[in-house]
Amino acid sequence: MIQFENATRKYGKKIAVSDLELTIPSGELFALLGPNGAGKTTTIKMLVGLLQPSRGVVRVCGHDLVSETRSAHSRLGYVPDEPYLYDKLTGHEFLRFIAGMYRIPKHLTQAHVDREIKRFELQEFADDLAENYSLGMRQRLIFAAAFLHDPDVLVLDEPMVGLDPRSVRIVKDLLKERTAEGMTVFMSTHTLAMAEEMADRMGIMVQGKIKFLGTVSELRQQVDVGNKSLESLYLQLTSTPTADQINSPDKT
Amino acid sequence: MQRQLLEVPQENTLTRKLRRTIAWNLVRSTIHKSHFRFGLVVALSTIFWTATFCLFYESFIFIDSMHAEVMSLLFNTFFSALMLMMIFSTGILMYGGLYRSEESKFLLTCPLRAEAIHTHKFIEALWFSSWGFILLGSPMLISYGIVRESPWSFFVMLLPFMVAFVFIPASLGSMLCMLVVAGLPRLRLHAFSVLFAAATFAALWLAWSTFGSTQSQALTPAWFEETLSRLAMTEQVFLPSWWLSSGLLDAALRNHSRELSRQSTFEALKFLGLIIANAMLLSLMASWVARWTYRKGYSNLEAEMPCKRRRQIFWLDELLAHGGSKYGHPIRLLLVKDLQVFRRDVTQWSQFAIFFGLLALYFYNLQSFNYSNAYASLIGHLNLAVVGLILSTFTTRFVFPSISLEGRRFWILGLLPIHRDQIIWAKFLFSFGGGLIPCLGLIFLSDSMLGLEQKTIYVHLACCVALCGGLSGIAVGMGACMPDFRESSPAKIAAGFGGTVSLVLSALFILFVVITVGLTSHLNLLRNAGGRLPDNPILWLIGGSGGLAASLVIIMASGLLATFTPLWLGIRAFRQLEP
Numbered sequence: 001m002i003q004f005e006n007a008t009r010k011y012g013k014k015i016a017v018s019d020l021e022l023t024i025p026s027g028e029l030f031a032l033l034g035p036n037g038a039g040k041t042t043t044i045k046m047l048v049g050l051l052q053p054s055r056g057v058v059r060v061c062g063h064d065l066v067s068e069t070r071s072a073h074s075r076l077g078y079v080p081d082e083p084y085l086y087d088k089l090t091g092h093e094f095l096r097f098i099a100g101m102y103r104i105p106k107h108l109t110q111a112h113v114d115r116e117i118k119r120f121e122l123q124e125f126a127d128d129l130a131e132n133y134s135l136g137m138r139q140r141l142i143f144a145a146a147f148l149h150d151p152d153v154l155v156l157d158e159p160m161v162g163l164d165p166r167s168v169r170i171v172k173d174l175l176k177e178r179t180a181e182g183m184t185v186f187m188s189t190h191t192l193a194m195a196e197e198m199a200d201r202m203g204i205m206v207q208g209k210i211k212f213l214g215t216v217s218e219l220r221q222q223v224d225v226g227n228k229s230l231e232s233l234y235l236q237l238t239s240t241p242t243a244d245q246i247n248s249p250d251k252t
Numbered sequence: 253m254q255r256q257l258l259e260v261p262q263e264n265t266l267t268r269k270l271r272r273t274i275a276w277n278l279v280r281s282t283i284h285k286s287h288f289r290f291g292l293v294v295a296l297s298t299i300f301w302t303a304t305f306c307l308f309y310e311s312f313i314f315i316d317s318m319h320a321e322v323m324s325l326l327f328n329t330f331f332s333a334l335m336l337m338m339i340f341s342t343g344i345l346m347y348g349g350l351y352r353s354e355e356s357k358f359l360l361t362c363p364l365r366a367e368a369i370h371t372h373k374f375i376e377a378l379w380f381s382s383w384g385f386i387l388l389g390s391p392m393l394i395s396y397g398i399v400r401e402s403p404w405s406f407f408v409m410l411l412p413f414m415v416a417f418v419f420i421p422a423s424l425g426s427m428l429c430m431l432v433v434a435g436l437p438r439l440r441l442h443a444f445s446v447l448f449a450a451a452t453f454a455a456l457w458l459a460w461s462t463f464g465s466t467q468s469q470a471l472t473p474a475w476f477e478e479t480l481s482r483l484a485m486t487e488q489v490f491l492p493s494w495w496l497s498s499g500l501l502d503a504a505l506r507n508h509s510r511e512l513s514r515q516s517t518f519e520a521l522k523f524l525g526l527i528i529a530n531a532m533l534l535s536l537m538a539s540w541v542a543r544w545t546y547r548k549g550y551s552n553l554e555a556e557m558p559c560k561r562r563r564q565i566f567w568l569d570e571l572l573a574h575g576g577s578k579y580g581h582p583i584r585l586l587l588v589k590d591l592q593v594f595r596r597d598v599t600q601w602s603q604f605a606i607f608f609g610l611l612a613l614y615f616y617n618l619q620s621f622n623y624s625n626a627y628a629s630l631i632g633h634l635n636l637a638v639v640g641l642i643l644s645t646f647t648t649r650f651v652f653p654s655i656s657l658e659g660r661r662f663w664i665l666g667l668l669p670i671h672r673d674q675i676i677w678a679k680f681l682f683s684f685g686g687g688l689i690p691c692l693g694l695i696f697l698s699d700s701m702l703g704l705e706q707k708t709i710y711v712h713l714a715c716c717v718a719l720c721g722g723l724s725g726i727a728v729g730m731g732a733c734m735p736d737f738r739e740s741s742p743a744k745i746a747a748g749f750g751g752t753v754s755l756v757l758s759a760l761f762i763l764f765v766v767i768t769v770g771l772t773s774h775l776n777l778l779r780n781a782g783g784r785l786p787d788n789p790i791l792w793l794i795g796g797s798g799g800l801a802a803s804l805v806i807i808m809a810s811g812l813l814a815t816f817t818p819l820w821l822g823i824r825a826f827r828q829l830e831p
Contacts, residue, residue, distance in 0.1 A: 011555050045554065048361045052551040069547065073363040074255040084358040086270070088277040097273075100266045101362050103256045129277060 001026050002047065002153055002184055006056035009042050016042040018208040019056070024201075026152070029175060029185040031195035034205035035238050040188045043205070044157050047186060048078050060153050074102065077151035081158040083142035087131035091122055091141050094130065095148060102149035116144035120170065135162035143171060147178075154178070156187040160194060172198060192230045206238050263368040271375065289752045297387070305391035312399040323396075327497030328487045330392075333455075335421045335493045338381050340451060342425030345377035350546065351433060351553050360550060370542030374426055374535075381425075382418040389414055393500065402504040405517050409503050413496060413524055419531035420492045423538040430538075433553060434545035492530060499523025566595075582670040586678035590654070594686075600650055607642050608690050615694060618701040628702040629777050633770040635698040636712055637762060640719045643687050644758035647727035651683040652754045653745035655731035655826070676732055676823050683724035691716050708773060714804060715769050718811025722761050729818025730754040732826040761814050765807050772803040 002024040009017045017039040024030045034040050045051040046058050049065045049072065058065045063072035086094060095116060099109040117126050120140040125133065133141065139162045146154060154175075160168050175198060179185055189195055195202050196216055204212040204219075212219055219233050258266065282290050315322055350356050350373050359369045390410070397406045432447075488494055503520035507513040569588045573581075594600055615635065658675065695716045699709040734750030745751060775795030793799055 009555065049547070050357065050360055050551070051554050052548060054555075070257050070363045070365065071255070073361065074257055076361070078361045080361075082354075084354045086274060086355075088274045088281070089270075090277075093273055093277075097266070097270055100262075100269075101258070101364065103258055103262070129281065 001059075001061055002030075002186055003059040003062075004043075004046075004056070005059070007043075007046060007053045007058050008055040009039075009046060009051055010054045011042075015208050017046070017053075020210065022203065022210065022213070024184055024186060026184050027179050027182045028200045029179045029187065029198055031199035031202040032186070032188045032205060033190070033192065033195055033202055033234060038205040038238075039208040040205055041157070042208075044155060044186075044188055047155055048076065049073060074149075075152040077146035077149070077154045079139075079142050079146050079154070079156045079159050081161065083138055085130040085133070085138055085141065088129060090129055091126040091133075091137075091144075092117070094141065095126075095145060098145045098148050104149060112148055116148050119147070119174070120144045120167070136164055136167065139163050140167055147174070151183065153184045153186065156185065156189075158189055159187060160189075160191065192234055196230045204234065204237050211237055257363055258368075260365070260368070263364060264371065267368060267372040271372070285749075289749060292752060292756070301387065301391050304388060305395050308392045309395040309399060312396050316399055324487065324497060324501060327500065328491075328494055331417070331493035331496050332491055334385060334389075335491070336451065336455070338385070338418065338421035339425040339428065340447075341381040342377050342422040343429040344425075345380055346373065346426045346429040347433070349373035349377055350430070351550055356550075360547070365543070366546040367539040367542050370426070370430075370539060370546055374422070374538065377426070378418060378422045381422060385418060386414060396500075397504055400504045401506050403506055403513060403517070405520075406500075406503040409499075409520060409524060413499060413503075413527065416524065416527045416531045417492060417496045420527070420534055423531070423534035426538045427534075427541045430541050430545050430549060434549040492527060495523050495526050495530075499527065566592075582668075583674050583678045583681065586670075586675060587682055590678065590682045594682075603649075604646060604690075607646075608694065611639065611642065611694055612697060615698040615701055618698065625777060626774070628704060629708065629774055630770075632699050632702050632704050632708065632712065633766055633773065635702075636695060636715060636719075636769070637766040639691050639694050639698075639716065640723070640762035640766065641759070643691055643720065644723050644755065644762060647683055647687070647723045648751055648755045648758060649746045650742065651679065651724065651727040652731040652751050653736075653742035654679055655728065655822075656735040656737060656739065656745045657742060672826050672829075673823050676728060676819065676826055679731075680724055680728045680819060683728060684720055687724060688717065688720040691720055711769060711773060711800070711804060715765055715807055718807050718814075719762060719765055722765075722811045722814030723758050725815035725817070725819045726757050726761065727754055729820070729822035730757070732822030733818070735829070757814075757818075761810070764810060768803050768807055768810075772799045776800050 002022070004020040004022040007017060007020040008015065020043065032040050032043065042051060046053055046065065047060070049069050052066050060072040061075045063075065065072050086097075089097065092113065095113045096109060099112055104112055117123055120143055122137075122140060122144060125137060130138065130141070139159075143159075159171065163171065175185055179200075187195075187199070199216075201213070201215055202219070203210045212222065214222070216230060219230070219237075315326070350370065353373075356369060356373060359372070393410050393414075394407065396402075397410075428447075499520045499522075502516045502523065505513075505516040507516060569591060572584045572588050572591070575584075618631070655676075658679075692713055695712050696709065699712055704712075730750055730753060734748075734753070736745050736748055736750065739745050739748070772794055775791055776797070776799065779792065779795040794803075
């Protein structure tokens with residue numbers, strides 16, 4: 001479960017995320033949408049502990065990200081938009097390192113590693129150094145690492161970038177399967193179709209505030225644009241850029 | 253369900269294993285992929301170590317005849333200067349490692365203690381900031397032990413002394429970095445700059461007050477005495493450098509009486525214990541600082557807004573973009589782009605400024621000494637070599653990777669209505685022009701301070717032009733012949749096979765130019781000085797004005813060859829490139 005309680009993050013005088021009140025229960029796949037500079041990346045950074053809120057609290061499975069950072073992180077899996085891999089480790093070595101980090105018992109480590117290697121079809125290159133991987137290979141390895149310790153909460157930042165259609169299918173099926181088992185997924189994306197297909201609920205963020213929170217059908221009810229696509233609904237909700245928004249950096 | 257977290261020893265084992273695996277894979281892939289580079293590194297390190305050992309061995313034999321206090325003073329000066337440098341170098345490395353690296357960003361999202369991440373990055377920084385000390389310190393101390401006929405215990409204690417010592421300045425540097433970031437996030441750059449400027453100023457003042465303002469004539473016994481008395485300020489009992497030098501001097505003492513030997517070894521062990529205890533305490537304190545400040549400091553840095561850049565046009569950019577012929581316009585626009593990138597890349601221009609600034613300072617201080625003509629000529633040629641070598645490191649580190657980095661954005665340049673050759677020419681002109689101005693200035697300064705003849709100064713300046721052209725040609729040409737489009741880090745591109753070849757070719761070219769001009773100029777000097785030249789007709793011929801002119805022609809020809817051959821090869825390869 002994820003809880004944002006009055007979470008605010010300022011960058012100097014600029015408020016990137018303002019008084020965010022959001023609870024995502026277990027077993028829900030939540031998609032966060034919004035234009036560039038809306039505050040999505042800041043929200044994710046607060047959720048994974050890279051940024052501390054200027055005000056308010058962010059909790060993962062009841063653990064405050066600031067005061068109980070490690071407990072919160074032990075429940076969390078994170079797939080960033082630009083994944084980091086150790087170039088001089090093989091995929092296999094990287095997964096074993098992650099297993100050690102999350103204290104997976106030694107007798108189970110190999111089984112977990114083999115499971116993820118098989119699931120994400122990494123067999124062919126698992127023993128090559130990561131410096132030789134393509135973007136798609138890197139992304140698949142990062143997904144394998146994120147699922148390795150069976151996290152209770154999974155945070156995804158633009159998760160499908162670089163993945164081939166087959167890998168996208170694997171990830172989508174896996175997300176559906178794991179949310180059905182109780183895993184919470186927080187996904188930030190610009191791909192509206194993906195959000196429409198996968199998300200139980202979505203939030204549309206504009207200028208640091210959640211402007212809409214609910215399901216696609218609720219969005220249709222709220223925004224009166226007839227029987228139009230999600231794209232039209234989204235554009236209507238986010239179509240009033242201010243000067244401040246235009247001047248703000250791409251990722252806030 | 254409560255998930256189990258790693259205990260401190262488990263965290264340390266995990267990160268230690270990570271570093272070990274990475275190091276092993278790195279060594280294995282380096283040996284496997286580039287035997288040449290690996291062999292070169294090993295050979296050059298061995299040559300450097302042996303040469304340093306011989307140099308120190310001879311120096312210690314010379315100094316050993318003097319009073320023992322001289323050794324103490326030299327050790328104290330050396331280790332205190334080293335300590336200061338290591339505090340700053342570790343601080344800068346820790347800033348990059350803890351706050352600006354992708355790895356730390358990844359580790360901060362994992363269930364690791366802040367202290368564990370700090371320790372992991374600290375050990376990495378410690379290695380980077382202290383390998384120079386080990387490479388320079390080990391031949392120095394081993395040669396000292398051999399000259400002093402020290403007991404075996406001295407050689408056994410060397411490594412523990414050196415390793416324990418480096419932890420002290422490194423821990424101080426690390427704490428300084430974390431406290432500055434946590435306490436002054438908005439002003440961190442200013443704080444670092446002020447500290448760095450203050451340290452540089454203090455070092456310059458110290459150097460000036462020690463060597464520059466002596467009343468006695470340089471290099472006379474009185475001058476040495478005066479200088480040594482000024483260096484006594486480094487002998488402060490509270491300085492770890494004093495503990496290190498005192499411990500080493502005690503350990504190196506050879507006594508004929510067994511009781512005295514035991515006593516001095518015991519004294520050395522006490523100093524070693526003191527250093528180890530302080531190293532452990534400071535490491536622990538650095539861990540505490542990391543626990544309380546690291547995550548918050550990282551968050552504060554992440555939340556900083558980038559400065560808004562005002563749109564302004566630099567006069568040189570304007571001049572380049574709009575002056576000159578229509579044909580050269582694309583080249584000039586590419587030059588403006590490279591200039592803008594250079595100006596905004598602090599890593600590039602700060603290293604450039606530091607190295608050339610230090611050289612300028614050294615050259616300026618050459619006037620403090622009196623030289624014979626032959627000695628001044630020798631130093632002048634060595635300075636020419638130094639300027640060439642420094643320039644070659646810059647061309648290899650920054651110019652060589654520029655084609656590879658351009659390749660990553662090739663779709664931009666590839667779609668522009670310009671010829672591919674123009675990209676290569678723009679890179680060459682940027683490197684040649686950027687290197688030529690400071691190098692000519694430095695050579696002129698060096699030769700003027702040494703009081704060399706005007707004729708020699710002109711010859712050196714001509715050599716400098718040949719060096720700048722050749723080194724730029726080699727770096728750009730080799731960079732276009734052996735590009736690495738997969739790599740985004742210029743440092744890694746420069747460290748690859750192509751970069752190594754470029755560096756070796758540059759070094760050979762510098763060697764050729766300096767030996768050619770040095771030999772003829774020196775023989776010419778000896779001939780003009782009146783008969784000090786051995787009675788050999790070939791040497792007389794080389795040492796004549798004709799020989800000097802011929803050497804200049806050879807150098808200019810080799811300069812043109814070194815400039816245009818790699819450029820031609822590079823342009824040919826770049827035309828056929830399919831990125």
